[in-house]
Amino acid sequence: MKLLLGLLAAMPLRVSYAAAAVMYLLLYHLFRYRRGTVRDNLSWAFPQKSEAERKQIEKASYRHLCNLFMEILSSTRLPQAEMADRVSFTNPEVLAGVTNNFDKQAIVLLIHQGNWEWILHAAMFKMGISVDPVYKTLHSPLWNQYMLDARSRFGASPMPIDRVGREVIGGRKRKRLIAMLADQAGPKAAGYWRQFLNRPASFYRGADKLAQALDIPVVFAKCRRVETGRYEVLFEEISLPPHPADPQRILELYVLAAEAAIAEQPETYLWTNRRWKKTPPESFFAEQKTATTVTEADSVTREINP
8 A cells, every 4th residue: 555655646746636537537426435425515514505506516526635635645755845836825924923923833723625734834834934733643554654754744743632732731832833624523522512514513622722721823724726736825813812711712713714715615625524423412402592592582672672
């Protein structure tokens, strides 16, 4: 397997994209890889769109997935400068501003959209600062080590999600950006539950707690594909110290930013992920019922007292 991955990674990008086109035909039409999951996810996320519109997004997302797979493989051998050339940062001054020109840490939240792996290497090259990604250990030891090697290739220090607290606290004086793909499914009991793309979803309580405890600014990085193999990133402030008294507000703002980014370019999001497979705890439904009752009461009050 490692030999095959090495051969695929060694191909020039133009050949990689040709291979990705063949991969799309096999993955989508022949093997029908997770097509049921993708269609279900899209139907929940975009109920206002027609079936034909969702089908168009579905096909385009598989094409992007195959291109992304080849791009991730290529990140193990491409020069850092080439990846940086293919990723433009629209407003790096936002990050520079919240970090005192990169003199202190910031948490950068991303979603599985565009090419998050190239963003890591491009940011380190263009901004001259370490970007340490938080990762969730993969089930396959081979793939887990493969991704760790790729992400640490230019000096980044990936942090496992179950140790991120102590890693960030221990290295709180380091000048670095902490990158979190925060749209991964969080735990059922201890996660932050809210509606995400019209369905209940759990999020890890890491970014919000660390930001509040250590006064770390939080920024969202929105990745948009400009054309095949080229991306642009826009930074948006989520929360700056002093943070809100309720740390969950940080995650709430992140989810709103994520939904807006997905709506803008849905075909570049990772729809094959079984993101909503966990059932919310009863407390979530109780909170939703209470919130609905309060909203209805406010509506009645406005009608009585316009």
